[in-house]
Amino acid sequence: MGDWSRADAIVARVARPRFPDREFPVTAFGARGDGRTDCTAALRLAVAACAAAGGGHVTVPSGTYATGPVHLLSHVDLHLEEGARLLFDRDPAAYLPPVLTRFQGVEMYGYSPFVYARGQRNIAVTGRGMLDGHADDEHWWPWSGQAEFGWRPGIRQQEDDWPALWRQAEAGVPVERRIHADGCRFRPNFLEFQGCHGVLVEGVTIVRSPMWEIHPALCTGVLIQDVTIDSPGPNNDGIDPESCRDVVIRRCDIAAGDDCIAIKSGREADGRRVNVPSENIVIEDCVLRHRYGAITLGSDMTGGIRDVYVRRCRIGGPGLYFGLYIKTNSVRGGYAENIQLADLTVTHLRKEFLSCDFHRGEGDTGSYPPRVRDIGIRDVTVDHARRAVLARGYAHAPIDGLHLSDCHFGSLEESDRIEHVDGLVQERVTGTHGG
Structure with a gap:
């Protein structure tokens, strides 16, 4: 994977x-x-x-x-x-x-x-x-x-x-x-x-x-390394x-008022005009503490994002919401392709470890359905989260290819919510929930 x-x-x-x-x-x-x-x-x-x-x-x-x-x-x-x-x-x-x-x-x-x-x-x-x-x-x-x-x-x-x-x-x-x-x-x-x-x-x-x-x-x-952000x-x-x-x-310690690391590529008409993706990005050995997404793609991602690798990071805290947060819809458009996460230790999240909901924000009101595919997550341990996965594509533009392997979720408040996802694979994924 x-x-x-x-x-x-x-x-x-x-x-x-x-x-x-x-x-x-x-x-x-x-x-x-x-x-x-x-x-x-x-x-x-x-x-x-x-x-x-x-x-x-x-x-x-x-x-x-x-x-x-x-x-x-x-x-x-x-x-x-x-x-x-x-x-x-x-x-x-x-x-x-x-x-x-x-x-x-x-x-x-x-x-x-x-x-x-x-x-x-x-x-x-x-x-x-x-x-x-x-x-x-x-x-x-x-x-x-x-x-x-x-x-x-x-x-x-x-x-x-x-x-x-x-x-x-x-x-x-x-x-x-x-x-x-x-x-x-x-x-x-x-x-x-x-x-x-x-x-x-x-x-x-x-x-x-x-x-x-x-x-x-x-x-x-x-190259951004050994930086502390508070x-x-x-x-x-x-x-x-x-x-x-x-x-x-690498080796950055981040407590932010919004997303810790957010990968972007322009917004709406301007993103289509410039039309330059973010690509070939490695995030490793970071500590991501607070507030919304630890690793976020978007929401300004109209120009596309591809080939992102995240490994050996420590994530979580009582004020952190998401592990991987993919934010787009048919107004923003764009794509996220080949996004790989491995060897992550997650303590406490207020919401999902993975959140990708095309219906957030403006919903399905635009003319640019996004493309999200080839998301790989392996060797991840999460102590506590609301859910492991919230993934909601569109019926006309499903999320394509979501692969979780060797992941353990210790305590979950609710069951996963998965809609319009093609190619969902879960191998050796364990966890409990109260939903």
């Missing part, structure tokens, strides 16, 4: 970028780690000098450095030494002028992500320091529209601005005319890499993000590769 030699081949070719042995301390460019001095210009100068010299390491010594956005250039490693913290400005105006980004799978020009690169090669964020987005119930998070995170009636929020962006995408308005920044309530992602080759994020701790933490889009050769805010997905190829995520 599943050709795991392909996973090994992906790991072998996603190489760690190499950088010249040159250091550019930000303190040499005027930065002060006192938590008050604005170090935005010093960081920009250090990155530019490093790139002009042919690359190297922009080093951030121990201390707290107040800053606005950091834009990386080719062959630059932003290295945070132990005890270093980049503390990002809470003023949205600091993240202007707008840059090319994506919001919920739709391309636009919006507030700059806090750490950003576009069209660069061999870039990195490394070290044992901290990236602190400084978001809370009074800054950034209330824009989500969720009372849990500080929104109150009368506060402008993202759903007030979303219809205009969605209409532009549906009408095919050129991306450069989709400007939604100053005055809009689309929160920026924390680390975002647009159209880059050779991306490394290693060792750092990420806290208090406005929205998604690590978001490579249209990238190739992405950011419980709204839509605070941990790691979201979108329309990327050759991605390895």
